[in-house]
Amino acid sequence: MKFELTEEQRLIQAMVKEFAEKEVAPVAAENDRLHRFPEDLIPKMAELNLLGVPFPEEYGGAGADNISYAIVVEELSRVDASVGVIVSAHTSLGTWPIYKFGTPEQKEKYLRKLVTGEMLAAFALTEPGAGTDAAAGKTTAVLEGDEWILNGSKIFITNGGYADVYIVTAMTDPTKGTKGISAFIVDKDSPGFSVGEKEHKLGIKASSTTPLYFSNCRIPKENLLGKAGEGFKIAMQTLDGGRIGVAAQALGIAQGAFEAAVKYSKERVQFDKPISAQQAIQWMIADMSVEIDASRLLVYRAAWNKDQGLPYSKEAAMAKLFAAETSGRVATKAIQIHGGYGYTENYPVERAFRDAKITEIYEGTSEVQRMVIAGSVLR
Numbered sequence: 001m002k003f004e005l006t007e008e009q010r011l012i013q014a015m016v017k018e019f020a021e022k023e024v025a026p027v028a029a030e031n032d033r034l035h036r037f038p039e040d041l042i043p044k045m046a047e048l049n050l051l052g053v054p055f056p057e058e059y060g061g062a063g064a065d066n067i068s069y070a071i072v073v074e075e076l077s078r079v080d081a082s083v084g085v086i087v088s089a090h091t092s093l094g095t096w097p098i099y100k101f102g103t104p105e106q107k108e109k110y111l112r113k114l115v116t117g118e119m120l121a122a123f124a125l126t127e128p129g130a131g132t133d134a135a136a137g138k139t140t141a142v143l144e145g146d147e148w149i150l151n152g153s154k155i156f157i158t159n160g161g162y163a164d165v166y167i168v169t170a171m172t173d174p175t176k177g178t179k180g181i182s183a184f185i186v187d188k189d190s191p192g193f194s195v196g197e198k199e200h201k202l203g204i205k206a207s208s209t210t211p212l213y214f215s216n217c218r219i220p221k222e223n224l225l226g227k228a229g230e231g232f233k234i235a236m237q238t239l240d241g242g243r244i245g246v247a248a249q250a251l252g253i254a255q256g257a258f259e260a261a262v263k264y265s266k267e268r269v270q271f272d273k274p275i276s277a278q279q280a281i282q283w284m285i286a287d288m289s290v291e292i293d294a295s296r297l298l299v300y301r302a303a304w305n306k307d308q309g310l311p312y313s314k315e316a317a318m319a320k321l322f323a324a325e326t327s328g329r330v331a332t333k334a335i336q337i338h339g340g341y342g343y344t345e346n347y348p349v350e351r352a353f354r355d356a357k358i359t360e361i362y363e364g365t366s367e368v369q370r371m372v373i374a375g376s377v378l379r
């Protein structure tokens with residue numbers, strides 16, 4: 001067993017770290033304050049192949065592994081969790097299912113453009129009445145001649161309004177339960193498709209989260225992804241990978257908050273010495289450090305399993321559960337170490353604290369991760 005990154009993984013880490021520091025960090029706080037989607041970062045990330053990390057070079061991807069992908073999301077999230085989720089939702093949720101389940105024609109039409117960042121992708125499963133109970137969706141799709149007609153709505157869609165392509169689940173046979181759900185590729189310009197207002201969120205404010213509406217939305221017959229009835233399994237498998245991305249995002253948030261807290265504790269003088277000399281602070285730093293390390297091992301292990309072709313559903317759920325809860329605890333302690341200053345917008349830990357919470361909610365709440373883990377253990 002090796003606990004060190006490969007040469008390629010180290011190079012990618014160094015490259016994305018430099019990009020994150022130079023291009024993302026300087027605008028992160030302002031984008032957050034203005035709720036501004038960082039549109040100008042998309043072509044810059046595309047240029048560095050950060051929107052196609054785990055996809056083969058033949059499609060224009062970086063041809064790197066999933067550990068490298070996790071590192072990319074981690075490093076971006078270390079300075080801006082909004083950018084982390086934009087990349088994660090695009091890569092794991094929007095692009096991967098086309099790579100994994102798409103026909104050669106679908107790959108030809110979409111995959112290269114997605115992988116190279118010419119197009120941005122999103123994933124639409126959640127509905128107002130179907131959150132944790134993802135199978136309870138009411139959106140329908142009916143085949144009429146050469147077109148599928150979609151009706152219904154989706155909610156809380158990351159990259160909504162900025163994505164060019166949406167992976168959408170809809171019921172095609174209500175008599176069959178989860179086996180009556182199908183997945184579709186929906187172009188943003190499809191007739192009858194529209195995007196609603198952005199949500200005003202607690203955190204990840206620079207990312208876009210919107211509802212989607214399908215009103216007799218017509219898409220070509222050939223935009224069915226996989227076979228009819230396979231949509232739920234496609235969504236669940238997609239989320240298994242997505243959870244590695246969110247876990248990496250949570251890890252990055254925790255790492256960023258931790259570094260800020262360590263730095264501050266060495267600079268802040270009270271009682272004539274830096275507060276880092278106080279055992280109360282040292283114990284917090286020790287606990288943060290342990291939990292971040294444990295998160296990183298879980299995240300990289302889940303990504304490694306995926307790279308090796310081993311099962312990774314439980315491992316991804318474990319990584320997301322632990323890293324998400326760690327990010328919350330670490331951000332809380334990071335604010336505590338900063339005292340009153342940490343509660344202001346002048347220090348990045350305030351943003352980390354707000355951003356951390358969503359990692360316990362989207363792509364399956366912490367309770368869903370426990371369901372997946374327990375289901376796997378007890379099977």
Ligand code: CAA
Nearest residue numbers: 125132133134135157158178233236237313362363364368
């Ligand atoms: N891989 C492959 N197949 C899977 C699977 C997986 N990981 N998980 C379930 N399945 C299959 C099951 O084997 C079963 O198939 P069979 O009938 O052939 O045995 C079928 O799917 C139904 O499985 P369940 O009976 O377990 O399904 P369920 O209805 O009880 O749901 C659940 C289980 C784990 C709670 C699931 O609904 C779930 O993950 N819910 C959370 C959804 C979620 O994460 N939503 C986030 C959406 S994305 C987002 O957040 C927005 C964004 O843009 C970031």
